[in-house]
Amino acid sequence: ETGVTQTPRHLVMGMTNKKSLKCEQHLGHNAMYWYKQSAKKPLELMFVYSLEERVENNSVPSRFSPECPNSSHLFLHLHTLQPEDSALYLCASSQGPSPSYEQYFGPGTRLTVT
Amino acid sequence: DQQVKQNSPSLSVQEGRISILNCDYTNSMFDYFLWYKKYPAEGPTFLISISSIKDKNEDGRFTVFLNKSAKHLSLHIVPSQPGDSAVYFCAAKTNYGGSQGNLIFGKGTKLSVKP
Numbered sequence: 629e630t631g632v633t634q635t636p637r638h639l640v641m642g643m644t645n646k647k648s649l650k651c652e653q654h655l656g657h658n659a660m661y662w663y664k665q666s667a668k669k670p671l672e673l674m675f676v677y678s679l680e681e682r683v684e685n686n687s688v689p690s691r692f693s694p695e696c697p698n699s700s701h702l703f704l705h706l707h708t709l710q711p712e713d714s715a716l717y718l719c720a721s722s723q724g725p726s727p728s729y730e731q732y733f734g735p736g737t738r739l740t741v742t
Numbered sequence: 743d744q745q746v747k748q749n750s751p752s753l754s755v756q757e758g759r760i761s762i763l764n765c766d767y768t769n770s771m772f773d774y775f776l777w778y779k780k781y782p783a784e785g786p787t788f789l790i791s792i793s794s795i796k797d798k799n800e801d802g803r804f805t806v807f808l809n810k811s812a813k814h815l816s817l818h819i820v821p822s823q824p825g826d827s828a829v830y831f832c833a834a835k836t837n838y839g840g841s842q843g844n845l846i847f848g849k850g851t852k853l854s855v856k857p
Contacts, residue, residue: 632785634785637783668849669849670744670746670831670846670847670848670849670850671786671831671845671847672847673844673845673846676844684844718785718786720785730776730788730791731788731845732787732788733778733785733786733787734785735783735784735785736785
């Protein structure tokens with residue numbers, strides 16, 4: 629595997645379910661990101677991790693809980709979501725959180741909350 | 743309020759002609775701008791960038807122009823090819839403040855290049 633991978637690619641869950649999204653990067657990067665893309669809205673940054681420490685949390689509701697066990701893996705734990713949380717969730721990584729490093733994106737997980 | 747705006751949701755161009763995608767921004771602290779390209783079922787991929795100290799950056803068929811006084815940038819693709827058909831996102835970031843390095847994206851413009 630190369631680049632940034634995400635699983636699952638598609639997920640349908642009820643509002644009472646608990647599920648997790650997984651992201652893995654094979655680029656040796658030190659920073660990882662979660663983005664949300666809702667229909668007809670720009671990509672919105674949710675969380676930033678640098679060297680496994682959370683450095684940014686953009687006012688994301690607590691029903692989204694990130695976890696970064698090591699620099700290669702990033703999870704997004706989901707519980708008691710709302711239908712408006714249905715969106716494409718994209719993971720990205722970069723060498724560091726600095727502005728001069730490019731971000732490489734995974735293919736995304738298409739989440740539908742019923 | 744959106745800091746990065748792509749006011750054209752879609753653009754259709756004939757193969758071989760020039761495609762011009764536009765982007766406006768409101769935050770004068772932005773000092774680095776990027777264009778990403780996204781195919782269906784794939785994540786965005788980096789295409790080209792420009793620093794605020796430049797007004798033009800060229801890479802093959804792709805050229806990005808920056809007009810700081812107008813807070814406007816554009817991506818030119820010439821000649822356009824059917825494989826360029828994708829959604830193009832404009833993004834910006836700053837070296838300053840608590841959001842240092844965070845990408846702020848526009849909504850994207852869907853480019854269709856017709857053979």
